[in-house]
Amino acid sequence: MNELISTDHLVKIYKLGDYEIHALRCIDLSIEKGAFVAIMGPSGSGKSTLMHILGCLDRPTKGNYFLEGKDISSLDRNSLAGIRNQKIGFVFQSFNLLSRTTALENVELPLLYNSGYSKEKTEKARKALSMVGLEGRENHYPNKLSGGQQQRVAIARALVNDPAIILADEPTGNLDSRTSVEVMEIFQSLNQKGITIILITHEKDIAAYAKRNITFRDGRIVRDEPVLAPKKATEELLSLPSEKIEEEK
Amino acid sequence: MRYLQILRVALKALGRNKMRSSLTMLGIIIGVAAVIAMLGIGQGAKRMVNAQIASLGENLLNVFPGSHTAGAFRGGAGTASSLTEEDVVAIRNNCSAIARISPVVRSGAQVVAGNLNWGTSIQGYSPDFTYIRSWPLSSGAFFTDQDIKGATKVCVLGQTVVDNLFPGEDPVGEIVRIRKLPFRVIGVLSQKGQNAFGQDQDDISVAPWTTVQKKLVGSTYINYIIASAVDRSQMDLAEKQITDLLRQRHRILPGQDDDFTVRSQLDIATAASSTSSIMTILLAAIASISLIVGGIGIMNIMLVSVTERTREIGIRMAVGARGKDILTQFLIESMVLSLIGGIVGILLGVLASKAISAVLRWPIFISILSIALSFFFSGFVGVFFGFYPARKASNLDPIEALRYE
Numbered sequence: 153m154n155e156l157i158s159t160d161h162l163v164k165i166y167k168l169g170d171y172e173i174h175a176l177r178c179i180d181l182s183i184e185k186g187a188f189v190a191i192m193g194p195s196g197s198g199k200s201t202l203m204h205i206l207g208c209l210d211r212p213t214k215g216n217y218f219l220e221g222k223d224i225s226s227l228d229r230n231s232l233a234g235i236r237n238q239k240i241g242f243v244f245q246s247f248n249l250l251s252r253t254t255a256l257e258n259v260e261l262p263l264l265y266n267s268g269y270s271k272e273k274t275e276k277a278r279k280a281l282s283m284v285g286l287e288g289r290e291n292h293y294p295n296k297l298s299g300g301q302q303q304r305v306a307i308a309r310a311l312v313n314d315p316a317i318i319l320a321d322e323p324t325g326n327l328d329s330r331t332s333v334e335v336m337e338i339f340q341s342l343n344q345k346g347i348t349i350i351l352i353t354h355e356k357d358i359a360a361y362a363k364r365n366i367t368f369r370d371g372r373i374v375r376d377e378p379v380l381a382p383k384k385a386t387e388e389l390l391s392l393p394s395e396k397i398e399e400e401k
Numbered sequence: 402m403r404y405l406q407i408l409r410v411a412l413k414a415l416g417r418n419k420m421r422s423s424l425t426m427l428g429i430i431i432g433v434a435a436v437i438a439m440l441g442i443g444q445g446a447k448r449m450v451n452a453q454i455a456s457l458g459e460n461l462l463n464v465f466p467g468s469h470t471a472g473a474f475r476g477g478a479g480t481a482s483s484l485t486e487e488d489v490v491a492i493r494n495n496c497s498a499i500a501r502i503s504p505v506v507r508s509g510a511q512v513v514a515g516n517l518n519w520g521t522s523i524q525g526y527s528p529d530f531t532y533i534r535s536w537p538l539s540s541g542a543f544f545t546d547q548d549i550k551g552a553t554k555v556c557v558l559g560q561t562v563v564d565n566l567f568p569g570e571d572p573v574g575e576i577v578r579i580r581k582l583p584f585r586v587i588g589v590l591s592q593k594g595q596n597a598f599g600q601d602q603d604d605i606s607v608a609p610w611t612t613v614q615k616k617l618v619g620s621t622y623i624n625y626i627i628a629s630a631v632d633r634s635q636m637d638l639a640e641k642q643i644t645d646l647l648r649q650r651h652r653i654l655p656g657q658d659d660d661f662t663v664r665s666q667l668d669i670a671t672a673a674s675s676t677s678s679i680m681t682i683l684l685a686a687i688a689s690i691s692l693i694v695g696g697i698g699i700m701n702i703m704l705v706s707v708t709e710r711t712r713e714i715g716i717r718m719a720v721g722a723r724g725k726d727i728l729t730q731f732l733i734e735s736m737v738l739s740l741i742g743g744i745v746g747i748l749l750g751v752l753a754s755k756a757i758s759a760v761l762r763w764p765i766f767i768s769i770l771s772i773a774l775s776f777f778f779s780g781f782v783g784v785f786f787g788f789y790p791a792r793k794a795s796n797l798d799p800i801e802a803l804r805y806e
Contacts, residue, residue, distance in 0.1 A: 209719065209799045230723045237721020248716050248803065252417060262720040264406055309720065 156220060156316060156348055157183040157206060163214035164201050164371075175201040176212070177371040183350065185316075188343040188382075190351045190359035193368030199352050200321065202368070206350065207240050207319045208232040220316065237265050241310025245322035247302045249294040249309075255281060256290040259308045266313070280308040284338055300331035307338055317348045324358055330392055336361045337385035361385055404733075407726075411734040414706075425702045426742035429782065432692030433746025433775045434753055439688040440771040441754040443681025445764040450677050454670045456593060458534040460633055462499075464492075464626040464643060467660035482622035483660045488650060489626055495646055498639035500631045503527035504623040506613045512558075512606060513578040514566040521562050521604050523579060525613030526627075533629045541573040541588030544609050552611040557588040559605035577606075580617055584608065636667045689778070695742065696782035703735050703790035714794050715802025724795035731794050735787025736780060743779030747772055 164176040175198045183189055193199045204210040205217060208224065211232075217225045224235060241262075242248075249258045259277040281290060284304040294302050303323060310318050320339070324332035340361060343349050351362060359365050360383045367375040415422045466483040489504045506525035511518050530536070531543055544555050556577065563572050572586045593602040614620060630639040640663045647661055707714070714727055751767055758765040 204800055207719075209803075230725070233718065233721050233723040236719060242719050244803070248712070248719070250713055250716060261717065264410075265717075265721040265723070265726055270406070313721075 154185040155182055155218075156185045156187070157181065158218045159205075159212075159215065160218070161215040162202075162205065162212045162217060164198075164205065164210070165213045174371050176205075178215070179371075179373060181366075181373065183348065185348055186343070186346050188339070188349045188351070188361075188363040189366060190353055190362035190364070191366045191368060192352075192354055192356070192359050194354065197368040198371040199368045201371075203319055203321055203350070203352055206317070207242060208235045233265075237262055238313060239316045241307075241313070241315040241318040243303070243306050243310050243318060243320040243323045245325040247294070247299075247306045247326070249302055249305055251294055254291045254293060255286065255297065255305045255308075258294070258305055259312050261309060262313045276312055277308070280312040281305070283311060283342075284308045298331075299327050300334055303327060303331075303335055304338065307335070307342075311342070311347075315347070317350060318342065320349065320351045322352055322354075324353065324355070330389075332358065333385050333388050333392065337389060340382075340385050404729075407730050407733050408737070410730060411737050414710075414734060415737060418706075421702060422738060425698050425738055426745065428695030428698035429692065429739050429742025429779055430695075430746040430749060432688070432695040432782075433743050433779050434750035435688035435691050436685055436775045436778070437747055437750025437767060437771060438753045438757065438765075439684035440681060440775075441750070441765040441767045442757065442763065443677065443684045444766040444768060444771070445758070447674055447677035447681060448766050449764050450673045451670065453596065454666060454673060456535065457596075457666055457669075458536075458627070458629065460500075460630040460636055460639075461533060461666035462628045462630060462636070462639055462643070463664045463666075464488075464628065464647070465662045465664065466625065467658070467662065482620070483651065484623050484626060485621070486623060488647060489623070491646060491650055492626070492628065492643055496639060496642040498630050498635040498642055500629045501529035501532050502626065502628040503529045503533055504610050505625050505627055506610045506618060507624045508613055508617050510579050510617065512562060512566060514572070514575065517566050519562055519565040521559075521606055523556075523606055523608060523613055523617060525608050525610030525617075527610060529629070530607060530627075533627050536593060537591050538588045539591040540571060541586070543588055548609045549611050552609060552615050554582055554584045554608075554612060554616065555587045556584040556606050556608040557590055558586055559590050559603040559607075560592040561601055561603040562606055563589055579606075579608075582616060630665075633667070636665045640665050692775075692778065692782060696739070696786040699735050699738055699783060700786035700790060702738075703731060703787055704793070706734070707731065707790050707794040710794075711797065711802050711805040714797050715799050715805065718797070718799035719803060727797075728791045728795035731791035732784060732787050735791070736783040739779045739783030739787075740776075743776050746779065747775060750775070 159179050159181045162176055162179040166173040166175055191199045205212050212225050216223050256277050259280050260273055263273040284307050286304055324335055339349050353359055362379060363382055364378050366373055489502055492499060493502050503526045508523045510523050511520050527549060528543055528545055543557060548555055558572060575586050576583050577586055596602050630636045643663050651660055754765045754767055
């Protein structure tokens with residue numbers, strides 16, 4: 153069995169004064185290596201909470217979370233930081249790049265927190281940038297890049313440490329439809345190279361690029377089904393009017 | 402995360418807010434400069450006082466007679482005539498801790514040269530005077546033991562006396578008259594200036610003590626004794642030897658008060674230098690208050706910076722920065738602020754001290770120790786006041802930090 157993530161009766165309860173908010177109620181989930189999962193659901197359904205726990209940013213109230221067979225629900229802050237650094241790459245809706253820091257330096261950021269030689273680090277960061285099609289933009293600052301390009305820098309940053317999973321929280325939420333498809337194309341090609349991708353979205357269109365869709369409601373999984381024929385972003389792009397033509401108009 | 406890389410990140414972060422960083426540093430700069438200048442002034446004063454005390458003489462001891470009592474009437478210290486030439490000889494022969502000794506016989510008189518005259522203090526000493534008082538001659542020679550034996554009428558004049566009686570001339574070889582007796586001037590004392598109490602030390606004429614005693618005063622007593630201990634560490638022993646010897650010679654029974662007083666230069670020096678040490682500490686303490694205020698400025702700015710950069714901290718944590726990494730980053734930022742401030746402050750403090758010493762003619766001494774001290778103190782201020790903001794940053798919850806707008 154090639155299980156990467158498995159959760160066992162995962163419960164997360166937030167306390168707000170006297171109220172208890174059950175963000176996650178008993179989640180049993182298993183995701184195998186090489187999967188491309190889209191998690192959907194309305195806001196407040198618990199999908200972001202799940203992502204925080206899967207991304208080792210938060211710990212469950214009850215239940216266990218196994219990553220590569222290792223129970224990490226009880227690890228301390230520092231060990232979780234180490235796992236985030238080595239195993240997990242984040243992509244956020246609002247890109248979360250450091251401003252006034254070049255694309256290359258943004259991509260190098262995760263490498264700052266593990267050991268290694270700085271020359272190798274720069275080389276790794278360059279490679280990650282070229283994987284998302286941004287070679288030549290190494291020294292651009294985020295405010296000089298388009299939204300799609302900024303998100304690609306963020307993806308390169310998520311890639312740079314060769315993570316086991318990329319966790320993307322509404323990565324296309326701030327992008328127009330064409331750029332969204334371009335980003336999905338990058339995710340699909342990364343997935344083909346064997347990287348597990350977990351994507352949170354509430355757009356059905358976007359979820360259709362994944363190989364498996366999970367729907368959340370009120371802290372529970374209400375639907376979990378494979379996508380029989382995922383859309384292919386490369387084909388989709390061909391049918392969309394190209395940017396260049398629009399510019400020429 | 403390597404320290405060099407953290408340092409680069411810190412420098413970059415500070416470089417982004419140049420105005421803010423330099424204003425924050427200014428607090429430390431002023432604090433350190435004040436500490437350096439105040440320590441300089443304090444230590445300068447201490448050195449000046451010590452130099453003045455040293456100019457009194459080499460490991461100087463003074464032996465004064467006690468008070469003169471006539472019936473119910475008691476004179477002040479030094480009014481009794483209880484010290485004699487024999488006491489001097491006994492001390493010279495028996496006290497191993499005493500290197501040189503001289504009796505002192507003092508008188509005041511008009512000194513006349515040609516048509517000029519000048520009222521001054523006539524003081525009789527032995528030839529050891531120049532050594533004991535560490536007072537060399539500027540010209541001529543001092544009198545010898547032969548002059549003491551023969552009570553010859555020779556004298557050595559202080560510079561003030563020379564200026565008043567022989568303006569613009571070399572008096573050596575000239576004759577002056579003191580109480581109508583002719584004295585040959587054989588030397589001139591080098592200029593010593595004012596003493597710590599503002600008295601002109603150069604208003605003096607020195608003659609063999611025998612001459613002053615027999616020919617000018619006409620008594621068998623001596624006013625007091627000056628002596629030099631063999632070295633600084635022997636001052637206490639010398640004091641004790643003199644006390645024991647004189648008590649025995651003056652037949653003072655145990656329990657009775659001494660009829661003399663031994664005072665060492667060390668006592669005065671210790672008192673004076675402890676006074677100026679207290680002064681220095683006080684000045685430095687006041688100056689370090691401004692350094693502490695500067696530190697609070699750093700803390701304030703670092704807190705603002707942590708709040709402003711909450712999102713950055715969240716991003717760093719999401720990509721794997723541990724609490725320790727964040728703590729180090731912010732600590733290094735505050736240390737860079739305070740250490741650069743410290744270095745600039747030291748330079749400014751040294752310049753300010755030089756300016757003060759030039760304008761106010763106040764001796765200023767800046768020791769390597771005070772520079773090192775203020776450098777480390779400013780570094781300490783950086784760590785101390787940077788720790789709370791850095792800790793606050795490192796304890797942020799990554800999810801909250803990422804959501805922060």
